[in-house]
Amino acid sequence: MALPPGVQVVSRIPAPGGGEWVLGSDGGVFAVGGANFYGAYTTLPDQARQGDRGGWARIDPTVEGGYMLTSARGETYHFNPPPIQRPEAPTAPTAPVPQAPPTGPAQGEDISGSKILENALAQYGLQDLGKELLDYYRGPAGGSIEATYIRMRETDQYKKRFSGMEARRAAGYAPISEEAYIAWEGAAKSLFNHYSLPPEFYDTPEELASFIAGDVSPTELKTRIEDGYVAAFNAPPEVRNALQEMYGVDAPSLAAFFLDPQAGEKVIQKKWTAAQIGGQATKSGFGALTKEEAEALSVGGMSVQEAQQRFGILGEQSELFGMIPGEVAGGVTREEQLAAAGGDIAAQKKIERRGQERTAAFQGGGGFAGGQTGLTGLGEAQ
DSSP: OOOOTTOOEEEEEEOTTSSEEEEETTSOEEEETTOOOOOOGGGSOGGGOOSOOOSEEEEEEOTTSSEEEEETTSOEEEEOOOOOOOOOOOOOOSSOSOOOOSOOOTTTTOHHHHHHHHHHHHHHTOGGGHHHHHHHHHSTTOOSHHHHHHHHHTSHHHHHHTHHHHHHHHHTOOOOOHHHHHHHHHHHHHHHHHTTOOTTTSOSHHHHHHHHHTTOOHHHHHHHHHHHHHHHHHSOHHHHHHHHHHHOOOHHHHHHHHHOHHHHIIIIIHHHHHHHHHHHHHHHTSOOOOHHHHHHHHHTTOOHHHHHHHHHHHHHTGGGTSOOTTOOSOOOOHHHHHHHHTTOHHHHHHHHHHHHHHHHHHTTSOSOOTTTTTTTTSOSOO
């Protein structure tokens, strides 16, 4: 990305649909990596420009899906996408499946009844049941569409395809028809596509079934997605940066995680925890972690609170780990520091001893005194 001559990057944020927005020191906004551009201070007419800005402070996301520029004097300028009318799914009826023609002659003579059944199975994605159910419908035990539908709903294939049906009933919600069920799935997928959520979150009927089982309407689902974006943008910037740098996880992935943490766990829960640990390491002054280092600490059971505490201690006592003139013993390597943060007793004891040795070397003569208690708080090293 090349900014105009003399223009510096002031602030940058990820865009919901991919890419990012970059605020320049002249008040210009640069849309990078396919992000939509909605305007900048430099595009405003003179009458819309306010006061003495004193430079620019930052760019932030807005709830409407755009961005807001803030000047050094606290003046704000909002640039949002035009409102989009999004179709909602039809309200789910509470009645059972609409009844097909009541009867048909046995032995396959009712061509229209067979066709109704074939069309229904194709719509439901249950074509594999075609021969079995058509034979049943045409046989002496069947003879009617109603009886064949009952037979269909008893199969394992149907129960898997419409798993939200039984879950709704168990939760006490009104039944819906298969047609309404499918219409809801279509509306949900349209919303996910519109907001650029990762397809691997909700790409099977079983994953969508949890929303149907919970009686979540498309309108409520839309609200949840938008709330997820707000939560994603409100996550600490060092965590967002770690996710992006280590895994390429962007704002839509974070929004999907906040939308449904249980589903998100399959895709980025481990990444989220590792990124939080990496973010704490950067924030503390210890320095950025690699993906492998952050994941190893996460797998080892380190919590975000522990990362904050332990890397804070490592950052504060960084002078302890290097060599100073006249020292014979080696310093404490990065690997040993990470091991101590992760709970390795031997590494913790080495740091503890080094703190005691460094304190003794400078006792009474000024200089370094931060190691008097070693790395108290990292563990139980004595």
